[in-house]
Amino acid sequence: MAVMRAASTCCFFVCWLLVVASALMYHVVVARLLPPLQDLPTNIATGFDDVFRFAYMTRDAQTVKDSAASALSKCNVVASAACPSYQMRPVPGESNTTDERNAIVTAFRESLATVQRVADDEYFGTAELQKTAQELANMTASIAQLSDTMPCSDSNVLYCNIYKAGETVISEVASVRAEMDRFRDSPAVDNFEEQSSWLLVLHALPWLLVVAMLSLSIFWCQGGLCCCQAGGSVYAWCSLLPFVVFWLLTFILMFVVVAAGVVLKVGSGDVVLDQLRGRPTLAQLVEHIETKFPDFYNVAIADLISAFKAWVGASAIMLAVSVVVLLHSCCLCCARPYRKTGLVES
Numbered sequence: 001m002a003v004m005r006a007a008s009t010c011c012f013f014v015c016w017l018l019v020v021a022s023a024l025m026y027h028v029v030v031a032r033l034l035p036p037l038q039d040l041p042t043n044i045a046t047g048f049d050d051v052f053r054f055a056y057m058t059r060d061a062q063t064v065k066d067s068a069a070s071a072l073s074k075c076n077v078v079a080s081a082a083c084p085s086y087q088m089r090p091v092p093g094e095s096n097t098t099d100e101r102n103a104i105v106t107a108f109r110e111s112l113a114t115v116q117r118v119a120d121d122e123y124f125g126t127a128e129l130q131k132t133a134q135e136l137a138n139m140t141a142s143i144a145q146l147s148d149t150m151p152c153s154d155s156n157v158l159y160c161n162i163y164k165a166g167e168t169v170i171s172e173v174a175s176v177r178a179e180m181d182r183f184r185d186s187p188a189v190d191n192f193e194e195q196s197s198w199l200l201v202l203h204a205l206p207w208l209l210v211v212a213m214l215s216l217s218i219f220w221c222q223g224g225l226c227c228c229q230a231g232g233s234v235y236a237w238c239s240l241l242p243f244v245v246f247w248l249l250t251f252i253l254m255f256v257v258v259a260a261g262v263v264l265k266v267g268s269g270d271v272v273l274d275q276l277r278g279r280p281t282l283a284q285l286v287e288h289i290e291t292k293f294p295d296f297y298n299v300a301i302a303d304l305i306s307a308f309k310a311w312v313g314a315s316a317i318m319l320a321v322s323v324v325v326l327l328h329s330c331c332l333c334c335a336r337p338y339r340k341t342g343l344v345e346s
Contacts, residue, residue: 008331008332011328011331012217012220012328012332015213015216015321015324015325015328016213016217018321018324018325019209019210019213019321019325020210022206022209022314022317022318022321023206023207023209023210023318024206025314025317026205026206026314026315026318027203027206029307029310029311029313029314030199030202030203030311030314031203032307032310033199033202033304033307033308033310033311034199034200034202035303036301036303036304036307037199037304037307040300040301040304041184041185043299043300043301043304044183044184044300045180045184046299046300047296047299047300048180048183048184050299051293051295051296051299051300052114052115052118052293052296053110053111053112053114053115054111054115054118054176054177054180056110056111057111057112057115057169057173057176058170058173059111060107060108060110060111060112061107061112061166061169061170061173062166062170063103063104063106063107064103064104064107064108064112064139064162064165064166064169065162065163065166065167065170067100067101067103067104067107068100068104068159068160068162068163068166069163070097070100071095071097071100071101071155071159072155072156072159072160072163074095074096074097074152075091075093075095075152075155075156077152077156077160079159079160079163082160083160083163083164084164086156086157086160090153091151091152091153091156092152093151093152094149094150094151094152094155095149095150095152095155096148096149097146097148097149097150097155097159098148098149100159101143101146101147101148104143104146104162105143108139108140108143112136112139112169113140115132115136116132116133116136116137116140118293119132119133119136119176120133120137121277121292122277122278122288123276123277123278123280123284123285123288124183124276124277125277126179126275126276126277127277128175128176128178128179129176129179131168131172132169132172132176135165135168135169135172136165136169138161138165139161139162139165139166139169142158142159142161142162142165143158143162145158146158182275183275183276202311205250205253205254205318206318208246208249208250208253209246209247209250209318209321209322209325211242211246212242212243212245212246212247212250212322212325213325215239215240215241215242215243215246216239216240216243216325216329216332218239219239219240219243219329219332220332222239243329247322247325247326247329250318250322251319251322251323251326254315254316254318254319254322255319257311257312257315258312258315258316258319260312261308261309261311261312261315262312271283273285286301286305289301
């Protein structure tokens with residue numbers, strides 16, 4: 001009996017250690033989850049503006065347009081007047097447009113090349129962005145044909161094409177911004193933002209198991225005997241009621257979190273995103289972003305995905321700990337290692 005009591009006591013304190021450690025871990029994980037969840041719309045906006053460079057689209061398109069106009073002026077062409085209907089024709093002389101060409105190439109390197117890639121992407125390249133993608137493609141084709149010194153008859157055509165494309169891109173900025181806002185303010189993202197304030201209650205979840213363990217501790221101190229057993233007390237029996245209630249709450253809530261994590265992982269291939277080109281599934285989009293746009297992935301969603309996985313893992317650990325506590329409580333009731341004398345009495 002002494003060995004059984006010693007073993008039971010050790011198991012009891014091990015249960016407490018597991019409960020406290022898992023509760024602290026859960027708090028840390030929840031604290032890590034809340035910021036990327038609450039900041040999801042902001043992070044997506046930052047991804048589009050700074051990583052995809054849409055915030056610099058107007059500035060650099062204007063640079064391209066102004067540089068093209070400057071290059072045309074070297075061949076005595078007024079871009080705003082001539083370019084809308086310019087036709088290729090023999091023009092005497094040649095021009096050196098090294099500075100203008102470099103400025104255009106730099107503008108593309110700074111933002112427009114990235115904007116073109118996103119606007120023509122298989123998922124992000126929606127119908128609203130196709131005109132911008134096409135104009136940037138036309139601009140790219142004309143830039144590829146430029147050299148520092150060219151006959152005016154050749155350079156005029158190319159720079160007029162670039163000028164008109166830059167003008168069109170600037171005119172499309174409003175529709176592009178509207179499309180970016182539609183991505184950012186999608187129902188799924190809005191739902192995350194609306195529900196994030198309620199997630200502060202997640203910090204309370206591990207305390208349910210702590211309360212259950214406190215109730216079990218009262219039962220343990222009363223000798224671990226129910227009132228229907230020899231030497232048992234009403235106090236011990238009453239302490240089991242809150243233990244059962246709080247243990248069930250812990251088990252059910254943690255099971256729901258773990259099950260939701262499994263369902264989301266397995267079912268993400270069935271969640272269709274209608275607002276994107278080609279109607280990809282959630283799993284396809286996440287994999288695509290991680291592969292094709294890793295910088296955007298790191299800024300917008302990497303922390304959220306990592307924290308969500310950690311939360312599900314922490315919930316699984318809490319679930320396992322609750323099962324250990326239940327097994328110990330059952331052994332305590334069935335084996336009755338303290339049945340001769342309760343700890344309070346001794």
